[in-house]
Amino acid sequence: MTDPLDDIRASLKPYRGRVDAFARLPERGRARADVLTELAELADAEREAWLSGHASGAVYQGDPEHVAFLSEAYRLHSQSNPLHVDLWPSATKFEAEIVSMTAGMLGADATEDAIVGTVSSGGTESILLAMKAYRDHAGRPDPQMVIPSTAHAAFMKAAAYFGIEPVRVPVGADMRADVAATADALTDRTVVVVGSAPSYPHGVIDPIEELAALAAGRGVGFHTDACLGGFVLPWARRLGRDVPPFDFAVPGVTSMSADTHKFGYAAKGTSVVLYRGAELRHAQYFAIADWPGGLYCSPTFAGSRPGALSAACWAAMVSIGEQGYLEATDRILRAADTIKAGIAAIDGVDVIADPLFCVAFASEAVDIYRVADAMTARGWSLNGLQLPPAAHICVTQRHTIEGVAERFVADLRDAVSDVRVAPDAQGGMAPIYGAAATLPASEVTGMLRGYMDLWFEV
Numbered sequence: 001m002t003d004p005l006d007d008i009r010a011s012l013k014p015y016r017g018r019v020d021a022f023a024r025l026p027e028r029g030r031a032r033a034d035v036l037t038e039l040a041e042l043a044d045a046e047r048e049a050w051l052s053g054h055a056s057g058a059v060y061q062g063d064p065e066h067v068a069f070l071s072e073a074y075r076l077h078s079q080s081n082p083l084h085v086d087l088w089p090s091a092t093k094f095e096a097e098i099v100s101m102t103a104g105m106l107g108a109d110a111t112e113d114a115i116v117g118t119v120s121s122g123g124t125e126s127i128l129l130a131m132k133a134y135r136d137h138a139g140r141p142d143p144q145m146v147i148p149s150t151a152h153a154a155f156m157k158a159a160a161y162f163g164i165e166p167v168r169v170p171v172g173a174d175m176r177a178d179v180a181a182t183a184d185a186l187t188d189r190t191v192v193v194v195g196s197a198p199s200y201p202h203g204v205i206d207p208i209e210e211l212a213a214l215a216a217g218r219g220v221g222f223h224t225d226a227c228l229g230g231f232v233l234p235w236a237r238r239l240g241r242d243v244p245p246f247d248f249a250v251p252g253v254t255s256m257s258a259d260t261h262k263f264g265y266a267a268k269g270t271s272v273v274l275y276r277g278a279e280l281r282h283a284q285y286f287a288i289a290d291w292p293g294g295l296y297c298s299p300t301f302a303g304s305r306p307g308a309l310s311a312a313c314w315a316a317m318v319s320i321g322e323q324g325y326l327e328a329t330d331r332i333l334r335a336a337d338t339i340k341a342g343i344a345a346i347d348g349v350d351v352i353a354d355p356l357f358c359v360a361f362a363s364e365a366v367d368i369y370r371v372a373d374a375m376t377a378r379g380w381s382l383n384g385l386q387l388p389p390a391a392h393i394c395v396t397q398r399h400t401i402e403g404v405a406e407r408f409v410a411d412l413r414d415a416v417s418d419v420r421v422a423p424d425a426q427g428g429m430a431p432i433y434g435a436a437a438t439l440p441a442s443e444v445t446g447m448l449r450g451y452m453d454l455w456f457e458v
């Protein structure tokens with residue numbers, strides 16, 4: 001009898017049988033040249049899908065020259081560990097300047113308040129750090145966070161990790177946070193209110209001004225999650241796009257997250273968390289005075305950290321500059337316009353709400369997950385959404401290559417036709433999302449845990 005998980009196993013380990021597997025350390029080390037050959041083979045096999053612009057999000061710049069530049073920056077600082085600032089003071093330069101440049105881009109000049117922050121390992125860590133800071137700053141035994149249902153899963157992770165009760169408020173028909181419902185959800189226990197600019201699922205910007213005013217009126221903090229939009233929206237606004245206030249120019253915004261490893265075009269593994277004023281950042285920090293290992297302090301979750309990633313992030317930002325980000329954003333928004341107009345013109349699929357560059361679509365005519373599967377068959381890697389069923393493409397610089405946006409639209413048109421002709425095709429994500437919609441949540445999360453176990457099978 002075949003194991004139903006075998007298909008998933010095969011998709012996770014396409015190289016199984018082609019390259020050696022190491023369940024144990026090799027008795028003697030392999031020659032470096034052989035190791036590098038194998039690494040190159042694995043990378044080569046995976047590169048085409050994202051390089052050619054077939055992936056939603058994932059790789060936000062990806063130009064081979066840019067990638068080589070980041071790798072060179074990493075190589076030069078590969079031994080750096082910001083935990084040891086005596087050995088690597090350059091790490092404090094890179095990180096202080098990354099924070100300052102990001103703050104300057106996100107409204108620091110529009111306020112008298114000091115905008116401070118730290119570099120983290122990614123959007124999730126930035127969000128976890130901010131939520132921990134609010135919890136510790138408030139010092140309540142029973143804290144709650146009020147978040148729109150569309151806020152990133154990282155907020156639920158923060159709630160789970162730090163014992164904060166999440167209060168999830170359904171969004172409006174335009175997929176944006178519902179201000180009145182948010183007001184109703186606030187209690188004495190609320191320590192922070194959250195909005196996204198834009199949201200991961202539908203790419204729409206929550207009414208940050210209204211939400212932040214609400215939070216300020218109640219004397220609690222407000223976090224703008226600009227993980228996705230932090231390095232796009234400031235430039236989109238300069239390009240004349242309609243971008244409502246979302247950053248520190250809004251008085252009630254007390255913290256933000258912005259991902260350098262997305263549209264900052266750094267290598268994976270960096271993000272920035274920012275605060276209005278020094279107090280919240282202090283609540284994020286960790287310091288201990290009575291440890292036999294010495295006087296110890298560390299600003300983020302990790303102890304030792306890869307300073308090389310901060311060097312590469314700094315190199316990306318300084319080499320691209322305002323003009324570079326502006327031009328990249330212009331290309332991305334144009335590609336997104338082509339994609340939005342293209343989807344709108346396809347009979348049977350609709351763009352959800354009014355996104356800028358992360359474009360979600362749904363269907364009343366066909367199973368949208370089957371459409372996504374038909375896109376997978378055409379080489380695309382899109383993101384499935386749920387509640388309601390949908391999929392999205394987050395437009396990056398990979399989609400600004402000549403012809404890619406048009407190819408997406410043409411393939412989507414064909415994918416919809418395929419599903420109309422054969423609505424009951426087998427396999428893919430459709431049956432999984434179909435089953436998930438009917439099962440209790442605890443069973444689905446149990447399945448997801450089993451799925452992750454597969455990642456760690458040799």
Ligand SMILES: *Cc1c(COP(=O)(O)O)cnc(C)c1O
Pocket residue numbers: 122123124125127152154196198199200225226227228259271
């Ligand atoms: C990507 C993203 C995050 C989380 O970022 P990671 O870097 O994947 O940890 C949080 N919020 C939004 C809106 C995002 O798009």
